[in-house]
Amino acid sequence: MSTGPRAGLAAGSDRPPAELFDVALLDLDGVVYVGPDAVPGVPGALSAARDAGMRLGFVTNNAARTPEEVARHLTDLEVPADPDEVITSSQAAASVVAGLLGAGARVLPVGGPGVAAALRAAGLTVVERAEDDPAAVVQGYGREVGWAQLAEAVVAVRRGARHVATNADATIPSPRGPLPGNGAMVGVVRDVTGVEPLVTGKPDPAMHAECVRRTGARRPLVVGDRLDTDIEGSLRAGAASLLVLSGVTVPATLLAAGPQHRPDLLAADARGLLVPHPRVTAADGGWRCGGWVATVDGDDALELRTAPGGTGQAPGDGLDGLRALCVAAWSRPEAVAAAGGAAAWIRVRPGDDAARAALAEWDLESR
Structure with missing residues (x-):
């Protein structure tokens, strides 16, 4: 297949993608790991892809953790990673909010520690309550998010704060099957306030574009498990895509995919980087x-x-x-x-x- 974007599933690839593309932009949940554990065979496959000359970037809609925490987790799973190789949706949201409101703006974070850390790194002022008059609420995934945080977000948005969501993923993959994702929690705030949030994570191209900028990729390949974020995001970023079935997408969903959700390549998991892909x-x-x-x-x-x-x-x-x-x-x-x-x-x-x-x-x- 062409190393350019949107060659289509029918075209296949006569050579392994690791030999054709210079950087793999890898989603994490459902691609590299499910829950705390690596997808079987994937750490070895990514090591082999690196040996073939492919560089790796990690692009995740999960906003709960900092890039440093993500990099440590990946390294523990035998996928060595540097924090600079990790782009989170919290970073994308913080960058967007800083651009909209300016440095020092007061922002209420809802989510895991990665949300507040990204806001501070972008020069924004983190506050804890709606009474602190935040100009924005940035909502990202966090396992400990509960009623109290959601209530503060609702009150702040009702008072005029901009509601910004790091992503709208309704579910996240887990060993027990799909579990509620950030989109489910964002829906609570949206439904109570009647205010549509600004969503900054995938499929918005900003995250992939930032990873391309950091890695200097000239022929990037997006590797993901979700049609509505990873695959659509690759299309909007002008990159080719590899869909893996190790996460949330199942064959029935893939068959019904619209044009913006159709991958260029298909594999059971990220080991598909190492093998040719047949033509149709x-x-x-x-x-x-x-x-x-x-x-x-x-x-x-x-x-x-x-x-x-x-x-x-x-x-x-x-x-x-x-x-x-x-x-x-x-x-x-x-x-x-x-x-x-x-x-x-x-x-x-x-x-x-x-x-x-x-x-x-x-x-x-x-x-």
């Missing part, structure tokens, strides 16, 4: 990838079948059929939507047990 080509009345063919049939429904001469089992990462389904669904989104949505169900021909098994592996319904 027009063939056999549909779209073929490896041993699979996906079509939109006469009833405007998706179908997956074993390709002529194929076994339905590819020697690669096991995602070839999903790649073919994505390109088929995206080629005729209106037709698929009219049939009940790409993820409603997918047809399988009688006797094609391999296709039915593949769909079950991706938690997609077959018919």
Whole structure:
């Protein structure tokens, strides 16, 4: 594939991305780690990517921790990182607020320690209560955020403070499944006050742009697990993207993705940096990838079948059929939507047990 942006999932990559792109802009939650633990195999993969000449930048919408804390956590997970390689949404929000209100402006932080630390680093004055007359409330994720902080934010916003959210992610990944993210807490303040917040984290391009500036990247690749932040953010930043399925995005959601949420490359996890990615080509009345063919049939429904001469089992990462389904669904989104949505169900021909098994592996319904 081209080293430029938006080559598209169909184009694939004849060479491993670590050899084509100079910097990987890595999301953290769901990409490098889930909860406190590394995604299996990812620390070794990132080390190998560095050995191949790729540099790493860490771009996270999680505002709870400082860059120093994030870097220590990554290093403990055997992903050596310097604080200067970490860009958090708290830093992006602090930069935006300082630009809007000027140095020294009074700001009420809501979230983990990383929020207040970023505000102070940007030359802003941190206050603790609505009665301190903050000009803005900056709200970011924090595990200890509760009623008291949310109440202060509500009162301050009602009194005229600007409500700024570091991100609007409704969920965060965890070993127990998706849990409430900053967006859920931001929704509380928004719903009570009736004021829409200014959201500064991904998909706003400021975070990726800052990481590009710091690393001097000329051919960046955004690696993320979320369509509405990482992938859309890559599009808005003019960078290519690799979606990994180790976080919150599931195949059903990917099939239904709109144009702004469609990745250039797809992998099970960040080990996808180290391998070529197969092309999806027009063939056999549909779209073929490896041993699979996906079509939109006469009833405007998706179908997956074993390709002529194929076994339905590819020697690669096991995602070839999903790649073919994505390109088929995206080629005729209106037709698929009219049939009940790409993820409603997918047809399988009688006797094609391999296709039915593949769909079950991706938690997609077959018919």
